[in-house]
Amino acid sequence: MTKSTEGGSQTxxxxxxxxxxxGESTAPxxxxxxxxxxxxxxxxxxxxxxxxxxYGFVERMPSGDLELGARLGALARNVAKSLQSAAAPHLAAVSDELRMTALLVVFDGEAAVTLSTAEPRMADATVAQRPGxxxxxxxxxPGRVIRSQINPVQYPAKDFESSHDEVIPGLHSIAVPLLLPQDKPAAVAVIYPPLELDENHIAQVLTTASExxxxxxGIRPK
Incomplete structure (x- = not known):
C-alpha cells in the first residue's frame, strides 16, 4: 500500500x-x-x-453544536430496503393491535440498532423511538434476543425477552427473534409505558409478525 493510499484510508x-x-453522542x-x-x-x-x-452529512446549529444532516437521513431510508419493506405492514399491524410502538431491531456488528418503527394510529399517546x-x-x-442469536451456547434462546426501565427509562419492552437471510441477528419488539399486561399474549402477537x-x-422456520 502506498503512502497516499494509507493517508486516504486514514482520512x-x-x-x-x-x-x-x-450521531451516537448523547449530548450535542x-x-x-x-x-x-x-x-x-x-x-x-x-x-x-x-x-x-x-455534502449535507452534518449541520452546524447556531449554537455551534453539530448534528447529522438530512442527506444521511435520505440515505438511511435505503438501508436494508427489502427488509424494511417486508416488515412495514406487519410492524404496523402489531402496533395497531397492541397500541404500542413496534420496532424492527438489527445487529450492526457492535450494537442493537433500531432499523424501523411503527406507531399506533388509534392511540391517545405514543412512545417514539427514532430509527438509528x-x-x-x-x-x-431486543438486545438480549440478538445476543442469544450471536452466542446461543452462553445465552440460550427464550421464546421472548422482556425488559423494564433499561434502554429507555420508565418504559417496558418485549422482543422475539426474527429469522433473516444468512442468519443475520434481528428482533421484533414493542415498547410501552409501565402497565400490567399479558406478556405472553404480546409475545405471541410479535412471534406471528416475525414469522x-x-x-x-422467503425464510421458513427451522
Whole structure:
C-alpha cells in the first residue's frame, strides 16, 4: 500500500469515526469537542466538518453544536430496503393491535440498532423511538434476543425477552427473534409505558409478525 493510499484510508476512517461520534453522542458536540474525542487538532476537525456540511452529512446549529444532516437521513431510508419493506405492514399491524410502538431491531456488528418503527394510529399517546437508535446487546429485550442469536451456547434462546426501565427509562419492552437471510441477528419488539399486561399474549402477537416477515423474505422456520 502506498503512502497516499494509507493517508486516504486514514482520512476516510477518521471521517467515518467523526460521523459515528456525532450521531451516537448523547449530548450535542461542538467542533472542539469532536476534535478532542478524535484526538486531532481543531483545525483538522473544522475541515472535516466543513466537508460534511458541503455534502449535507452534518449541520452546524447556531449554537455551534453539530448534528447529522438530512442527506444521511435520505440515505438511511435505503438501508436494508427489502427488509424494511417486508416488515412495514406487519410492524404496523402489531402496533395497531397492541397500541404500542413496534420496532424492527438489527445487529450492526457492535450494537442493537433500531432499523424501523411503527406507531399506533388509534392511540391517545405514543412512545417514539427514532430509527438509528443503538444500544448494547446486553441491555434491553431486543438486545438480549440478538445476543442469544450471536452466542446461543452462553445465552440460550427464550421464546421472548422482556425488559423494564433499561434502554429507555420508565418504559417496558418485549422482543422475539426474527429469522433473516444468512442468519443475520434481528428482533421484533414493542415498547410501552409501565402497565400490567399479558406478556405472553404480546409475545405471541410479535412471534406471528416475525414469522410473517420471515416468510415475506422467503425464510421458513427451522
Amino acid at each position: 476516510l476512517g477518521r471521517g467515518l469515526e467523526a460521523l459515528t461520534l456525532i 458536540l461542538s467542533v472542539a469537542e469532536l476534535a478532542a474525542q478524535l484526538g486531532i487538532h481543531r483545525s483538522m476537525a473544522y475541515r472535516l466538518v466543513k466537508t460534511f456540511e458541503q 437508535t443503538r444500544h448494547p446487546i446486553d441491555n434491553g429485550a 410473517r416477515i420471515s416468510a415475506a423474505l
